[in-house]
Amino acid sequence: MIARFRERFELRHDRARALKRQGTKIIGCFYGLAPKELVHAAGMVPVQLVEDRDARYEAKSGLLPFLCGMSKNLAGQIAANVLDYVDGVMVSTVCDTNRHMLDIWVHQRAFPNQWLVRAPAKDDEGAINYFTNELRRLAGELGAVSGTPVTDDGLRKSIALFNENRALLRRFYDARPTAGLSAEDAVYVFASALTSPVEEHNALMRELLASLPPGAPGSDPKLMLSALNIPMAVDVIRMAEKYGATVVTDDFTHNARYGSTAVPADGDPFRALARGYLRTVPAPGLYSFEDRAARIRDAMERAGARGLIYLIQLYCDAYALEYAILKERFDRWKLPHLRLEAEATPSSIEQLNVRVQSFVESLV
Ligand code: SF4
Structure with a gap:
């Protein structure tokens, strides 16, 4: 069972390319505030951009050595054409480095489409109003790329699917300390959620929770x-x-x-x-x-x-x-x-x- 989670993470590039061959567009998300529900509601598959263990990527990145490994690794993956299946990238700001990686990618024309998610650091009414409008703007642009407009009903269904994934992961973390599962295996359970279609990951999670070894x-x-x-x-x-x-x-x-x-x-x-x-x-x-x-x-x-x-x-x-x-x-x-x-x-x-x-x- 765990091998299936691990395989989905380790073969993420091949699986994404297979989806693309079937006509599905893939959107790369850089960090957690990229709203994957919007990408899903626009009929595309969101995948988290994650670091890979390959020293060649950092050498290829062309970035200054004192930048973090995450940014150098991603820049190297792009230079090595590993992310050739990505139709667009959505960057939500966490730090100056990840914010300016987007500028570099725009300059390099690294992806056909790119979006900056401007998430406020507050959650008062003004911030919620601002971010709601920002999400509507993003939804319009994502729908224009995919050809599937984001509707209220479509977005509600996407939110429900991602909420189900969150609930399944919470149940997994509750069960994990007394389940007979190695810590390394547990990493792949959540890591595969970052790189797999949410429907597929939900189905796998339900199977896993029904069969967790004591x-x-x-x-x-x-x-x-x-x-x-x-x-x-x-x-x-x-x-x-x-x-x-x-x-x-x-x-x-x-x-x-x-x-x-x-x-x-x-x-x-x-x-x-x-x-x-x-x-x-x-x-x-x-x-x-x-x-x-x-x-x-x-x-x-x-x-x-x-x-x-x-x-x-x-x-x-x-x-x-x-x-x-x-x-x-x-x-x-x-x-x-x-x-x-x-x-x-x-x-x-x-x-x-x-x-x-x-x-x-x-x-x-
Ligand atoms: S500096 Fe920014 S992009 Fe780099 S690892 Fe830290 S949070 Fe991520």
Whole structure:
């Protein structure tokens, strides 16, 4: 069963190209505030742009070396023509780097279409009104590309499908700490949600939840992993396991986005979508730090995790800043945590071994 999730993630480019050959347009989304429901309601498939483990991409990126690995990796994927199936890209601002990646892609004509999602950092009435109009503008432009106008009813159906996906992922995270599933396998359950049609992922999730193998909680130190880069996270999971710990739950920007808050289902669907996104997607600076810290603490309690590993990429100011603010709360709560910062390369990851080992030993 897990192999099917993993295959959907690892073969994401081939699967997207197959959809495209059948006439489906594919829209790349860069970070969590890109409203995938709108893309779906316009009859296209949204896929998250995620980093790939291949050192050649960073060499091909043409970007300055002190930019984050995520931006260099994506730029390298584009230069290597890996994303040749993408009909358009939708960028929602998280940091200066991802915002200006869009400018570079526009300049390079990297994709046939591109959109900037201007999401306010507030959720008062003025912000909701502004973002509702912004979503209507985007819907009109997406419909013009696909030839399928976004209607109120169509958008309601798309919201319901993505809400179902969020609910299934929440059930999965509730069940995971006592299910007999490895932490690495669990990563692919949510990662495949980022790159698969939502209907397909919902069907797989229902099957998985009906057949989750039971497991017995062990006595080894239990951890939560917070991360952004999926291949780096898998490396750290393996490292923690090598020193005798178990990663019982995780917190990626992406799955926190999908599995946390449902979009309201009532009233004007564009307004509901605006309310469902603003201040609910845990992007640094656009989400309450107090709430983010509390959610991590609560998720750890629910999963029985005693320690947190907070993994960030070198040169990522957005998450480094978020960590600095969260750390004040973690220290106040005496929540054991380890901040790791590395490049997504085997040699950089290798250097984390000693720190992971001593953190795990401190929890025994
Ligand atoms: S959030 Fe961090 S990793 Fe992502 S684009 Fe910005 S600097 Fe890079």
